Amino acid sequence: MKKLQVTLLSGRSLSQGREKEQGKLSKSYFQSVACCEINGEDIKEIGLDYGENVRISTKYGSVVIKAIAPKQTLERGIVFIPYGIWATQISGSETDGTGMPSYKGISSTLESAKKEKVLTVNQLIKKSFRRKITKKR
Amino acid sequence: MSQNVISNAVCTVCGCSCDHLEVTIDEEKIVKVKNACAMSSGKMLGYMNERITQPLMKKGNTLKPTTYDRAIEATAKTITKSSSPLFYGWSLTSNEAIEIGVDLAEETGGFFDNTTSTCHGPTILGVHEIGESSCTLGEIRHRADLVIYWGANPVHAHPLHMSRYTVMSKGRFRKSRADRKLIVIDVRKTDTAKLADVFIQLKPNSDYELMVALRAAVRGDEIEQEIVAGVPIDKIEELAEMLINCEFGALFFGLGLTMSAGKSKNIEAALSLVAELNSKTKFVIMPMRGHFNVTGANNVTTWLTGYPYAVDFTQGFPRYNPGETSAVDLLARGECDSALIVASDPISNFPYQAAKHLTSVPLITIDPHITPTTMCSNIILPSAHVGIETTGSTYRMDGVVLETRKLVDPPKGVKTDVEILSALLKRVKFLSR
Numbered sequence: 001m002k003k004l005q006v007t008l009l010s011g012r013s014l015s016q017g018r019e020k021e022q023g024k025l026s027k028s029y030f031q032s033v034a035c036c037e038i039n040g041e042d043i044k045e046i047g048l049d050y051g052e053n054v055r056i057s058t059k060y061g062s063v064v065i066k067a068i069a070p071k072q073t074l075e076r077g078i079v080f081i082p083y084g085i086w087a088t089q090i091s092g093s094e095t096d097g098t099g100m101p102s103y104k105g106i107s108s109t110l111e112s113a114k115k116e117k118v119l120t121v122n123q124l125i126k127k128s129f130r131r132k133i134t135k136k137r
Numbered sequence: 138m139s140q141n142v143i144s145n146a147v148c149t150v151c152g153c154s155c156d157h158l159e160v161t162i163d164e165e166k167i168v169k170v171k172n173a174c175a176m177s178s179g180k181m182l183g184y185m186n187e188r189i190t191q192p193l194m195k196k197g198n199t200l201k202p203t204t205y206d207r208a209i210e211a212t213a214k215t216i217t218k219s220s221s222p223l224f225y226g227w228s229l230t231s232n233e234a235i236e237i238g239v240d241l242a243e244e245t246g247g248f249f250d251n252t253t254s255t256c257h258g259p260t261i262l263g264v265h266e267i268g269e270s271s272c273t274l275g276e277i278r279h280r281a282d283l284v285i286y287w288g289a290n291p292v293h294a295h296p297l298h299m300s301r302y303t304v305m306s307k308g309r310f311r312k313s314r315a316d317r318k319l320i321v322i323d324v325r326k327t328d329t330a331k332l333a334d335v336f337i338q339l340k341p342n343s344d345y346e347l348m349v350a351l352r353a354a355v356r357g358d359e360i361e362q363e364i365v366a367g368v369p370i371d372k373i374e375e376l377a378e379m380l381i382n383c384e385f386g387a388l389f390f391g392l393g394l395t396m397s398a399g400k401s402k403n404i405e406a407a408l409s410l411v412a413e414l415n416s417k418t419k420f421v422i423m424p425m426r427g428h429f430n431v432t433g434a435n436n437v438t439t440w441l442t443g444y445p446y447a448v449d450f451t452q453g454f455p456r457y458n459p460g461e462t463s464a465v466d467l468l469a470r471g472e473c474d475s476a477l478i479v480a481s482d483p484i485s486n487f488p489y490q491a492a493k494h495l496t497s498v499p500l501i502t503i504d505p506h507i508t509p510t511t512m513c514s515n516i517i518l519p520s521a522h523v524g525i526e527t528t529g530s531t532y533r534m535d536g537v538v539l540e541t542r543k544l545v546d547p548p549k550g551v552k553t554d555v556e557i558l559s560a561l562l563k564r565v566k567f568l569s570r
Binding site: 007009011012013014017018019020021022023024025026060061072073074075078080083084085088089090091092093094095096097098099100101102103104105121122124125128129 | 150151175176179180183184186187254255256258259262290292293294296324325326327328330338341342392393395396397398400401427446447459460461463464465466468469482484485486487488489490491492493496506507508509512513
């Protein structure tokens with residue numbers, strides 16, 4: 001399957017800012033954050049349509065989210081994911097001695113994930129952060 | 138039914154701290170908000186969504202309701218037993234709460250960090266090196282005839298910034314949009330860029346190069362390259378000319394600079410550019426701060442410890458070394474053996490590896506809402522919203538202090554951050570003596 005090398009920006013979007021106030025488990029928050037804005041030519045190249053799911057991978061991890069049309073102009077080769085738990089699954093914790101992780105300008109790969117599902121907050125937490133239950137002796 | 142209208146309420150979403158909201162209250166509920174942006178009205182009308190109204194503690198694998206007394210006692214025991222607890226968050230609460238937080242960290246010998254370390258931390262590092270020429274937003278509103286947004290998208294992140302403080306505001310000496318120039322520099326043509334008189338699109342991760350070239354052009358140096366950061370040199374020289382010829386310029390910058398390659402070096406370059414411009418005209422620079430009281434978190438921590446964030450008390454006195462003592466670095470190295478999170482959601486916002494370590498230590502959260510962080514916590518202490526359900530002072534992004542208002546009562550039995558933290562500090566002092 002065709003993979004495409006892109007630069008990932010994560011950032012604030014107005015709908016992310018608005019919908020987080022609806023609650024982080026709300027459907028509207030999920031819809032406004034678990035998505036990736038991709039340029040029209042780029043999405044064609046990986047054989048997807050808007051509304052289908054895309055896998056985006058960096059050297060830190062990989063996540064499946066919904067591919068959507070850019071809400072603001074986006075050049076080829078750049079993708080945008082709103083801040084949230086989906087974006088941070090693929091961001092690294094090196095800070096170059098500043099305390100600040102690189103949330104923008106991350107080298108990533110896009111590929112089709114038509115048949116995979118986008119995990120909800122609950123499912124993602126279960127998958128990524130489930131605590132080990134330590135039995136008392 | 139009687140409706141009560143409160144005017145000049147202070148918004149508690151972003152660093153703009155807009156203080157002109159008109160809030161209508163009907164039977165202890167906010168029913169209407171005027172003058173607010175989409176984020177602000179989202180918060181004002183949605184503050185009751187997904188609330189936690191009772192303290193919760195983990196028993197086995199499930200969270201069970203408990204009382205504040207029990208939850209505070211358990212929290213106090215956990216953090217006093219820890220050798221290096223992390224106290225993180227603080228940007229969505231009042232200065233008064235932050236003050237108690239610093240005391241708690243000092244008392245327990247932990248790390249005290251606020252969300253600055255994952256937003257404008259590099260800005261502060263840059264300011265340590267170069268210094269900044271700043272002013273209040275009011276001065277910019279009245280005087281600035283040229284405004285730059287660099288790596289910032291206020292239409293989305295600070296929706297009223299332009300209409301209240303910059304190009305679209307009505308100032309004493311600059312009456313309208315026609316009296317001001319707007320320049321936007323970004324890696325993509327954002328909705329803010331669409332409003333600009335001049336938009337400069339640069340390649341991702343090359344802000345530093347463009348900044349240095351622009352500074353050279355301002356100085357009158359000849360640049361030997363034809364293109365820098367994807368921008369033709371004649372465009373850079375034209376821009377330099379515009380900046381030199383303004384009467385009062387203001388450079389606002391966002392996370393586009395702090396989160397991209399270069400980080401604090403980008404900020405040093407921006408501050409140096411503005412210093413250079415001040416030899417030709419009047420120019421100021423200001424970071425677009427995100428959370429409503431992140432500026433307060435820096436200020437309060439500075440008056441109490443001498444340092445603005447990432448303060449390490451583990452040796453009994455305040456130490457500061459971002460990159461080492463900042464939350465993401467500590468967690469990524471697997472340090473900190475417990476964490477108290479106040480008004481923040483690091484499980485959503487930290488890179489996976491750092492968030493993962495948080496879920497492997499006792500995690501206690503003080504927050505009004507259910508968030509991924511509360512979902513991973515062992516103890517949850519619900520709190521009232523500052524600026525909606527309780528008062529408290531906050532710093533606007535330009536350092537102006539504003540007193541937020543109490544508009545409605547918190548849900549029955551829910552305490553404020555200040556009440557919870559004071560009770561916790563009292564227990565911690567008792568246990569550690």
